[in-house]
Structure formats: C-alpha cells, structure tokens
Amino acid sequence: MEELTAVLIGLLTACAVYLMLARNVLRFIFGLVLISNAANLVIFLGGRLTAGAPPLIESGQTAPPPGVANALPQALVLTAIVIGFGLFAFALILMFRAHATLGTLDSEEMRLAEPRPDLRAVDEADAMPADAEDPMPATDEAATDEASGAAR
Amino acid sequence: MAGAQGRNGIVAGWLPVAIAAALFAFFVSLAPEVAAGRAPAVSWDWLPSLGIAFGFRVDGLALTFALLISGIGALVLLYSNAYLAGHPQYARFALFLTSFMLAMLGLVLAADLIALFVFWELTTITSYLLIGFIHEDPKSRRNALQALFVTGGGALAMLAGFILIGMAAGTFDIAAINAAGLQAHPWYGAILVLMLIGAFTKSAQVPLHFWLPNAMAAPTPVSAFLHSATMVKGGVYLLARLHPSLSGTEAWLWSLTLFGGATAVFASLQAMRQTDLKQALAYTTLMALGTLVLLLGQSTGYALTAFAAFLVVHSLYKAALFLVVGCVDHETGTRQVGVLGGLLRPMPATALAAALAALSMAGIPPLLGFIAKEIAYASAAQSFAPLLVAATLLAANVLMVAVAGVVAIGPFWQRARGPLPKAPHEAPWAMLAGPLLLAALGLGLGLLPGPVQTYLVDPVVLGALGPGAVPAELKLWAGVNLALVLSGVTLALGIAVWLARGAARRALERALGALPSLDAGWDGFMDGLKAFAVWQTRIIQGGRLRVYMATMFVVVAAAVGGSMLLRGALPAWPDLSDVTPQNVVLLGLIGAGSVLAAFTGSRILAMAALGVTGIGVAMTFIVFSAPDVAITQLLVETLIVVLVAVALLRLPQLDPTGRPSFRPWDAALAAAVGIGTTLVLLAVLQQPLDLSLTAFFEAASYPEAFGRNIVNVILVDFRALDTFGEIAVVVIAALSSYALLRTTAPVWGRGPGGTRR
Numbered sequence: 025m026e027e028l029t030a031v032l033i034g035l036l037t038a039c040a041v042y043l044m045l046a047r048n049v050l051r052f053i054f055g056l057v058l059i060s061n062a063a064n065l066v067i068f069l070g071g072r073l074t075a076g077a078p079p080l081i082e083s084g085q086t087a088p089p090p091g092v093a094n095a096l097p098q099a100l101v102l103t104a105i106v107i108g109f110g111l112f113a114f115a116l117i118l119m120f121r122a123h124a125t126l127g128t129l130d131s132e133e134m135r136l137a138e139p140r141p142d143l144r145a146v147d148e149a150d151a152m153p154a155d156a157e158d159p160m161p162a163t164d165e166a167a168t169d170e171a172s173g174a175a176r
Numbered sequence: 177m178a179g180a181q182g183r184n185g186i187v188a189g190w191l192p193v194a195i196a197a198a199l200f201a202f203f204v205s206l207a208p209e210v211a212a213g214r215a216p217a218v219s220w221d222w223l224p225s226l227g228i229a230f231g232f233r234v235d236g237l238a239l240t241f242a243l244l245i246s247g248i249g250a251l252v253l254l255y256s257n258a259y260l261a262g263h264p265q266y267a268r269f270a271l272f273l274t275s276f277m278l279a280m281l282g283l284v285l286a287a288d289l290i291a292l293f294v295f296w297e298l299t300t301i302t303s304y305l306l307i308g309f310i311h312e313d314p315k316s317r318r319n320a321l322q323a324l325f326v327t328g329g330g331a332l333a334m335l336a337g338f339i340l341i342g343m344a345a346g347t348f349d350i351a352a353i354n355a356a357g358l359q360a361h362p363w364y365g366a367i368l369v370l371m372l373i374g375a376f377t378k379s380a381q382v383p384l385h386f387w388l389p390n391a392m393a394a395p396t397p398v399s400a401f402l403h404s405a406t407m408v409k410g411g412v413y414l415l416a417r418l419h420p421s422l423s424g425t426e427a428w429l430w431s432l433t434l435f436g437g438a439t440a441v442f443a444s445l446q447a448m449r450q451t452d453l454k455q456a457l458a459y460t461t462l463m464a465l466g467t468l469v470l471l472l473g474q475s476t477g478y479a480l481t482a483f484a485a486f487l488v489v490h491s492l493y494k495a496a497l498f499l500v501v502g503c504v505d506h507e508t509g510t511r512q513v514g515v516l517g518g519l520l521r522p523m524p525a526t527a528l529a530a531a532l533a534a535l536s537m538a539g540i541p542p543l544l545g546f547i548a549k550e551i552a553y554a555s556a557a558q559s560f561a562p563l564l565v566a567a568t569l570l571a572a573n574v575l576m577v578a579v580a581g582v583v584a585i586g587p588f589w590q591r592a593r594g595p596l597p598k599a600p601h602e603a604p605w606a607m608l609a610g611p612l613l614l615a616a617l618g619l620g621l622g623l624l625p626g627p628v629q630t631y632l633v634d635p636v637v638l639g640a641l642g643p644g645a646v647p648a649e650l651k652l653w654a655g656v657n658l659a660l661v662l663s664g665v666t667l668a669l670g671i672a673v674w675l676a677r678g679a680a681r682r683a684l685e686r687a688l689g690a691l692p693s694l695d696a697g698w699d700g701f702m703d704g705l706k707a708f709a710v711w712q713t714r715i716i717q718g719g720r721l722r723v724y725m726a727t728m729f730v731v732v733a734a735a736v737g738g739s740m741l742l743r744g745a746l747p748a749w750p751d752l753s754d755v756t757p758q759n760v761v762l763l764g765l766i767g768a769g770s771v772l773a774a775f776t777g778s779r780i781l782a783m784a785a786l787g788v789t790g791i792g793v794a795m796t797f798i799v800f801s802a803p804d805v806a807i808t809q810l811l812v813e814t815l816i817v818v819l820v821a822v823a824l825l826r827l828p829q830l831d832p833t834g835r836p837s838f839r840p841w842d843a844a845l846a847a848a849v850g851i852g853t854t855l856v857l858l859a860v861l862q863q864p865l866d867l868s869l870t871a872f873f874e875a876a877s878y879p880e881a882f883g884r885n886i887v888n889v890i891l892v893d894f895r896a897l898d899t900f901g902e903i904a905v906v907v908i909a910a911l912s913s914y915a916l917l918r919t920t921a922p923v924w925g926r927g928p929g930g931t932r933r
Contacts, residue, residue: 025759027750029796030857032763036789038850039774044725045842048830050779052721057786057816058770062853064809068802072865078801081884082875088874088886090879091803096870099890101797101805103902109812110909113819117913120823129828131721142788 033069036062044062048118049065058116060108064101071097188267189257192274196250199281203242207631210239213638217287224525228348233287233487235351235634236356237416240484241284241409243632244491248405249277251610255499256397258606259506273398280406284413289338289348292417293331299407299444300327306402307394319390322698326387330377334414337370341421354420368427370661371418372435379411379465382439389446389458396505399454400498404461405491412468416483421440421641423475429560432473439466445576448673449684453501453583454512457494460537460579463572464490470568471552471732477637478555481648485548485635488628489536489618493545496533496614496627503607503833503891504587513582518592522600525608527588530614534584536622538577538670539663545620546663547650549573553659554648577670582677623648660913726845736856747858752859762799766792777836779824787817804887
C-alpha cells in the first residue's frame with residue numbers, strides 16, 4: 025500500500041510540475057495546490073501508513089495502545105497544510121492583482137520589472153515608461169475611489 | 177584665532193588631543209623597559225577553541241610605531257582643530273581620526289595575528305571614512321572607495337596568509353611564530369605571496385600604488401597622519417613584524433628589493449613631475465615606502481638600522497611637510513607650485529618648519545635625515561647586490577633633494593608669481609606647533625642621536641635579527657667613506673635637478689604621461705565588473721517565470737535522479753501484495769483528478785478536478801488514522817475551491833484558443849521529476865524508521881501536557897512556537913492579500929468584504 029502511495033505521489037508531482045511550467049499563471053497556481061498536496065503526502069508517508077489506529081490516549085490510560093499511527097508527521101502535515109493554504113491564497117490574489125493591473129495571465133507578458141531585451145533595445149525611450157507608468161496612476165485613482173466608497 | 181578654535185568645542189576639539197598625548201606619555205614611560213629587552217604584554221582568551229587570543233605586546237618594533245602614532249597623532253589632532261575650525265562636522269572628523277589612531281595602535285601592538293587583522297581592517301575602514309570625509313565631492317567618494325577596495329582586497333589575501341601561518345605554525349601568537357620561523361615550511365611560498373599582497377596594497381608598492389595619491393582627497397591633516405606617517409606604513413610594519421619568520425630566502429630578498437626599488441624610483445620620478453605640492457609629497461611618501469621595503473629585504477644589521485632610522489625620520493619630516501603644505505593651503509588658498517611665492521615674509525614660522533623638514537628630507541647634515549641616508553648607503557655596500565641597491569637609493573635620493581627644494585624653497589624664498597587667492601598671513605599657533613616641533617626634532621635628534629639609537633633603533637634591529645645582531649651606530653661623522661661620497665654626489669645631482677626643474681618636469685611629463693594609467697585601468701576594471709554583473713543578472717534573472725521554474729525542476733531532477741543513479745541507490749522492486757481494492761479506488765481518484773487538472777482546457781473542470789484531488793487526499797488521511805489532518809484538509813480544500821471560483825468570475829479563459837496545447841518538453845521534465853520523487857520515496861520506505869521522537873511524544877503527551885490527542889499536544893504544547901509561526905504566516909498572507917485587493921477596486925468592485933477568506 026505504501027509503495028502504491030509513493031507511485032501516486034510521483035504522479036501528483038509530475039502533474040503539478042507540468043502545470044507550473046505553463047505560461048498561464050492560473051495553471052501555475054493549480055500546480056501550486058497539487059504540489060502542496062504531494063508534499064504533505066510525502067511527509068505523511070515518510071512516517072509510514074497505519075490504518076484505523078489514530079494516535080489518541082484512552083481515558084484512564086497515560087499512553088496510547090501500542091501500534092497507533094505515527095503522531096509526529098501528522099502534526100507536521102497539519103502545520104504544512106495551513107501554511108500551504110496561506111501561500112496559495114496570497115499567490116491567487118497576487119495573480120488576480122497582476123491580471124487587474126497588466127491585463128494578462130500570461131507570465132511571458134508580465135515583464136514590468138524585467139522588460140524583454142528586444143523590447144528594451146527597440147523602444148526604450150517611449151514604450152517602456154508608458155508601460156511602466158500607465159497602470160499605476162489608474163489604480164491609484166481606483167484605490168481612492170474604492171476607499172471613499174468604503175467610507176460611505 | 178582663539179575664538180575660532182573654541183568653535184569646535186572642548187569634547188570634539190581638545191579631548192582627542194588629550195587622549196593622544198596621554199597615550200604618548202604612557203608609551204614614553206614604557207621605553208626604558210623595552211630598551212632593556214623586555215616586552216610588556218597583556219592577553220585575554222578570545223576564541224580559545226581555535227587557539228586565538230586577544231593580546232597586546234609592546235616590543236621594540238611596536239613601541240617605535242606606537243610612539244610615532246601617538247606623538248604625531250597628538251600634534252595632528254591639535255592641528256586639525258585649528259585647520260577645520262568651525263567645520264560643521266568636526267566632531268565626526270575628530271571621532272574618525274581618533275578611532276583611526278586607536279585602531280592603528282592596536283595594529284602595531286597586537287600580539288596575535290587575528291587581532292592584528294581585525295585592527296588592520298579597522299584602519300582600512302576609518303581610512304575610508306576619512307578619505308571620503310568631503311563626501312559632497314563625487315571624486316572624493318570614488319577615491320575613498322578605491323582605497324577601500326584595494327587595501328581591503330589585499331587584506332583578504334593577508335587573512336588567507338594568516339590562516340595558513342596559523343595552520344603551519346600551530347599558533348596565531350606572533351612571538352611564537354617568529355621563534356619557530358616559517359622558511360622551511362612547504363607552504364612558505366604561498367604564505368610569502370599572500371603576505372606580500374597584503375603588505376604591498378597597504379603600503380602602496382608598484383603596481384598597487386595608484387590608490388595612495390588619490391587618497392590625498394582627504395583633508396590635509398589626514399594625509400599627513402594616515403597616508404604618510406602611519407597607516408601606509410602598516411604594510412611595512414607587517415613585513416618587519418614577520419621578518420624573523422619570512423626573511424632570508426632568495427624569494428624574500430628579490431621580491432622586496434625589486435618591488436621596493438621599483439616603487440622608490442618610479443615614485444620619485446612622479447614626485448618631480450607634480451605641480452601640486454600635496455601630490456608631490458604623496459609621491460615622495462611612495463618613495464619612502466619603497467625604500468623601507470627595499471631595506472627590509474636585506475637582513476644585515478646595517479640595513480635594519482637604516483630601516484628603523486629612516487622610518488622615524490621620514491615620519492617626522494613628512495608629517496611636518498604635509499602640515500606645512502596644509503598651512504600654506506589654508507592661508508593662501510592654493511597649493512600650486514607655479515603660483516606660490518614670497519611667503520617668507522608673511523609666514524616666517526611656517527617657512528622655518530618647511531626649511532628644517534626639507535633639509536632632513538634632503539639628507540643634509542646635521543639633521544637626522546642625513547644619518548639615516550648615510551646608513552642606508554652603507555647598508556647597500558653589504559647587500560647581496562651592492563650596485564643595484566646603491567644605484568636605486570642614489571636615484572631616489574637625488575630626486576628627493578630636488579623635491580625638497582621644490583616644496584621648501586619655491587613657495588617661501590622665490591618671488592611671488594602673481595596674486596594669491598587669499599592674502600597670506602601666518603597660521604595660528606595650533607597649526608604651527610606640529611610642523612615646528614616635528615621639524616625641530618629632526619634637527620635635535622640629528623645632533624644628539626643617542627636616544628633614537630637606544631630607544632627606537634636598537635630594539636627594532638635586535639627584535640628583527642635576534643639578540644646576536646649588531647645594529648649600526650648612528651653618528652653624524654663616520655669619516656670619509658663610500659657613504660659620504662655618495663651623499664655628496666646625491667646633493668650635487670639633486671641641486672642640479674632642482675635648478676633644471678622646469679625642464680625635468682616637462683621631460684618627465686612626456687615620459688611618464690606615455691605610460692598606461694593604472695588609475696584609468698581601475699575605472700575600466702570597475703566598469704567591467706558592473707557590466708559583468710548586469711550581464712549575468714540578465715542571464716540568470718531574465719524575468720521569465722517559466723525559465724526560473726524549468727531551471728529549478730531540472731536541477732531537482734538531475735540532483736535527485738543523477739545522484740541515485742551514480743550511487744546505485746535505486747530502490748528494490750516494490751511489494752504491492754497488501755493493496756486493497758478500496759485503496760486503489762481512493763488513490764485512483766486522486767490520480768485521475770490531478771491528471772485531469774493538468775490537461776483540461778476548461779476552468780470549471782480544472783477546479784472540480786482539484787477539488788476531487790483535495791478531497792481524495794483528505795480521505796487518505798482519514799483511512800490512515802489522521803482525523804485531525806483530514807478535517808483541516810477538508811476545510812482548506814473547500815476554501816481553495818471557493819476562492820478559485822470567486823477569482824474565476826473575473827478571469828479570462830485558460831487558453832486564448834479555448835483548447836490546451838500539449839507541451840512535450842514540459843511533460844518530459846514533469847515525468848522526470850515525478851519518477852524521481854517516487855524513486856526517492858520507495859528508497860525511503862525500504863529504510864528502517866527511527867521512531868524515538870514519536871515514542872517520546874507518546875510517552876510524554878499525557879503525563880507532561882495532560883492531553884489525550886497526541887497530535888494536538890504536539891501542535892499546541894511541544895511545538896507551540898512553530899504553531900505560532902504558522903499563525904503569523906497566515907496573518908501576513910491575509911494582510912498582504914487585503915492590501916493587494918484594496919487597489920483592485922474597479923475590477924473587484926464589491927469592496928473588501930467580498931474578498932475575505
């Protein structure tokens with residue numbers, strides 16, 4: 025059973041990597057979700073799988089019965105799930121914000137900080153500053169509008 | 177002028193002078209003990225596990241330097257207080273200069289190589305701050321950085337050399353290293369080269385000399401103190417300090433003689449060419465450093481006596497001359513040879529100091545400079561290549577005579593060449609005390625060289641060559657001998673060059689101007705370094721997410737798969753006998769969900785497939801006895817699907833064409849990473865598992881933390897800080913997301929309430 029789970033984790037990882045290599049950042053985020061799951065399963069599997077024996081101490085006892093599941097990886101995975109979720113939520117909203125500002129989900133087109141060398145060479149003078157400056161004032165106004173709306 | 181001196185305040189203006197004077201008095205009080213052959217020392221454990229101590233030892237060499245540093249330091253600090261009277265940042269200046277002085281004292285007194293290195297770097301840093309003191313000037317900043325990089329780079333080489341010495345000798349204690357010697361050690365060559373790089377950068381030997389003339393961007397008292405009398409002698413000090421361990425070999429003899437000789441001659445030619453008095457003095461400092469290195473290369477009693485005597489006399493007259501030039505600059509507003517003249521009448525005291533110091537520099541009896549020069553000539557006769565050494569010294573000294581004339585005669589004794597920027601008048605007493613005292617010492621110690629011999633020169637020579645060495649005697653009249661003849665020739669030729677200084681300057685201008693400029697080379701090197709940084713950043717950080725990801729995954733696949741193949745660590749064929757149909761369905765569900773998510777072109781389908789995978793993982797946790805994990809996973813998966821669904825409302829289709837394109841190369845890379853992961857896991861599963869931590873938690877959970885759910889106890893009790901960190905991560909993610917969404921109003925449109933997760 026553990027061996028089969030190892031094979032499944034490999035499949036999960038492969039799908040995640042394939043998604044993370046896509047140009048569309050939404051696919052990248054799907055890949056992020058899958059690779060988080062794969063990583064959690066790796067930790068869980070590393071502590072070995074035990075069916076039907078959760079690590080609990082019965083009342084009246086001071087120690088769990090022998091042969092309960094390994095508690096340590098469970099605690100680590102619990103932490104990892106929550107942190108993975110935090111990362112996912114932030115990445116999703118970052119992507120969302122990037123789409124709102126740049127109007128694209130294609131990571132190849134998101135070149136605000138590091139413009140493409142060919143573009144930089146051709147129209148360094150006007151194209152890039154326009155690209156770089158246009159969205160920001162618009163969103164600043166938007167922020168003001170939104171803030172006043174919220175105040176109302 | 178008294179009012180002007182008061183403007184810097186007591187603390188900034190006078191406290192540093194008092195500190196320096198007190199230190200000087202302290203070192204003077206140690207002199208008899210050191211002259212008697214003892215070396216007072218203190219030491220504290222610093223890093224005992226590495227055999228590194230923090231200690232000071234005052235032997236002859238250290239005391240000579242310490243007296244020069246604290247004595248000249250006191251005079252320079254007194255001078256600065258008037259020179260920069262009322263400067264808004266004088267307190268900063270005084271702090272830097274005092275810190276430098278203490279660092280320099282630490283350098284020469286350190287008994288341990290590592291402590292010496294720390295103080296060495298402190299002098300580099302304080303020197304950087306002082307050269308760049310006029311920080312509004314870009315040239316000043318650039319020159320400060322240049323000095324920092326060159327001497328700092330040399331210091332790194334020196335540190336490597338120190339570590340080699342420490343390993344070779346088994347100790348970092350300098351006295352113990354010198355007692356054993358390193359000449360026979362197999363690493364001697366490497367150690368010598370590293371020491372020479374460190375010493376030659378600090379003491380500005382050709383071809384690493386170019387930073388020193390630029391360092392004259394500093395205010396004049398700094399040039400007088402750091403870049404003439406003390407700091408630049410750090411490299412010379414290092415060579416003298418390790419003389420017993422490193423000297424005596426062919427490599428030592430030739431490298432010091434050639435580099436020192438080349439520096440001395442090249443620098444005196446450069447000095448003759450300058451029209452700025454301060455630049456001319458800067459190059460004569462280079463010449464002095466070259467001569468000191470040259471003398472250290474020889475290992476005779478005469479050469480070491482000449483070294484010690486010249487070290488002292490040079491510090492005295494060069495500091496005096498720099499301070500004189502500072503006075504001239506301060507009172508007339510210019511340092512140009514072609515403009516200055518007729519200052520004898522308005523500035524008689526300055527002229528006297530200049531004349532005395534220049535006579536010492538030219539080596540004219542009865543000044544101390546004469547004695548030092550005589551012994552240097554005498555040592556040439558005993559050296560391994562008398563002709564080479566004597567000719568080098570002669571050439572350098574001839575030009576010294578001429579430069580001394582340019583500095584001391586031109587501005588004062590010649591007629592004024594025209595109006596000066598400021599009407600000249602005598603400098604205040606605080607600025608005259610230093611140059612007059614130092615110049616007078618050159619005369620007084622020349623007439624009565626006894627104390628120099630007893631307290632400064634003999635301890636240095638005996639320390640460097642061992643107790644059996646015979647220092648040469650310092651005396652004005654040694655009879656008619658080769659040295660006296662050479663002195664006469666030097667003086668005659670020097671005066672001739674001075675008389676023909678205009679023609680000499682033009683000839684040198686042509687000859688040296690044709691040489692490639694190392695300073696320009698430095699700028700080219702720095703520009704090249706920056707261009708390289710830009711180029712490699714563009715390659716490594718091209719701004720394409722796909723390239724970053726692909727690079728990372730290729731490295732992971734190659735590192736994991738490659739090392740498994742290389743080491744033959746592939747796992748055995750898995751045993752699948754315990755597989756139940758229920759579990760196959762469960763795992764098949766997860767696998768199908770992930771494959772679908774990876775290859776679908778529909779957003780809704782992808783979302784649903786992600787959900788299936790997530791719920792499948794949660795069910796796996798349930799089946800294999802992790803109910804708490806499963807609950808968390810279910811909650812998180814639900815939230816993920818909700819968040820993605822909300823975001824999708826505002827986002828375009830996954831593919832512009834509506835159909836996903838298959839990417840074979842990406843699929844191959846993904847397969848490699850996936851297979852690697854499986855192989856590693858299988859290999860891990862075939863290793864025994866260490867359950868000792870789990871056993872601890874199982875045993876301690878109830879008795880110590882009173883919890884029956886072991887996973888919970890681990891999270892909130894044993895690893896509570898970890899959980900706190902986890903909460904902090906979620907809070908930070910939430911706050912950042914909120915900040916990001918607040919500026920997305922026109923697209924989001926529903927206010928922040930709709931975005932909370």
